[in-house]
Amino acid sequence: MKNRIRVLRAERRWSQADLAAQVGVSRNSIISIENGHFDPSLTLAFDIAAAFEMKIEDIFERERGKSA
Amino acid sequence: MTPRPQSRPRLYLLFLAFCIIPGLSVIAAIPWLKTQPDNLVFLLTGIAAAITILASLALAILHDRSMGEWERSNSRFSVFWGDAIGTSLVGLLLAVPVFRDWVVSIVTAFSGTANIDAQSVILAFVGGFITVVMARVLCMALISIGWTFWKSRPAREV
Numbered sequence: 278m279k280n281r282i283r284v285l286r287a288e289r290r291w292s293q294a295d296l297a298a299q300v301g302v303s304r305n306s307i308i309s310i311e312n313g314h315f316d317p318s319l320t321l322a323f324d325i326a327a328a329f330e331m332k333i334e335d336i337f338e339r340e341r342g343k344s345a
Numbered sequence: 346m347t348p349r350p351q352s353r354p355r356l357y358l359l360f361l362a363f364c365i366i367p368g369l370s371v372i373a374a375i376p377w378l379k380t381q382p383d384n385l386v387f388l389l390t391g392i393a394a395a396i397t398i399l400a401s402l403a404l405a406i407l408h409d410r411s412m413g414e415w416e417r418s419n420s421r422f423s424v425f426w427g428d429a430i431g432t433s434l435v436g437l438l439l440a441v442p443v444f445r446d447w448v449v450s451i452v453t454a455f456s457g458t459a460n461i462d463a464q465s466v467i468l469a470f471v472g473g474f475i476t477v478v479m480a481r482v483l484c485m486a487l488i489s490i491g492w493t494f495w496k497s498r499p500a501r502e503v
Contacts, residue, residue, distance in 0.1 A: 305497055306415035312500035318414050 279338045282311045285329050300324040356407055363400030367393035419492050427485025435473075435480050448472070 286296055293307045300307075300321065309315035310325075317325065326333045371378070371393045378386050412420065438444045452472065456465040 302413040303415060305493065306413055309415060309496040312498065314496045314498065314500075315415055315418070321414060 278316045279313060279340055280310065281336050282307070282325065285331070285336065286311075289329075296325070296328060299328045353407065357404065360400045360404040360407065364397055364404060367396045415496075419489055419496070422492050423485045423489035427488050428481055430488070431481030431484035432477055434484065435477050 282296070286293070291299075293311070294304050297304045297307045301324070302321065306315070306317075306321075310317050310321075322333050322337055326336055329336060371390055374389075378389070409417070409420075439448075448469070452465050452469045456462070456468055
């Protein structure tokens with residue numbers, strides 16, 4: 278799953294630790310999600326979207342031809 | 346936001362103490378245990394082992410509650426593969442003559458006799474159990490570290 282977390286963070290000048298603290302997960306979780314190595318649950322995706330005050334579909338995008 | 350359960354350091358310490366104290370007590374009591382009948386020794390060490398296992402289970406539950414989904418994924422992957430690889434590793438090691446000789450020399454050294462008796466058999470059984478557990482724990486830890494590095498690697502530029 279592709280996402281725009283890195284860009285959105287940079288726009289807000291948030292560190293990975295800042296975002297992690299806001300959504301209540303570890304910094305490693307954010308690193309993995311941001312780099313596309315870990316797909317968050319729907320709950321966590323909603324939490325991340327809420328932190329950015331955006332909709333999930335504006336942050337996450339499913340890559341074609343890839344299974345979950 | 347999904348609140349993350351707070352870690353509870355006092356409970357952690359309490360369960361950790363229950364994990365460590367029974368084992369240390371058994372070690373400290375070895376001189377006294379040597380003078381006691383076998384049944385009493387096995388009963389006491391069995392109780393100590395049960396307390397340790399229950400406390401470690403409680404510790405694991407406590408830790409699990411404070412984990413996020415990323416950590417839980419890591420744990421699931423590491424336990425699954427660590428269990429399988431660690432257990433298989435011990436089986437494979439037994440096929441290596443040097444390892445078998447080493448096991449025999451350890452049992453002989455601890456039991457104090459070159460002839461196999463009941464004590465040697467029990468010692469070997471306990472040693473085998475400890476080896477399997479240690480191999481599984483070691484493999485789980487290594488796989489968990491590997492998983493963490495793998496999942497934290499930089500994104501591939503497309």
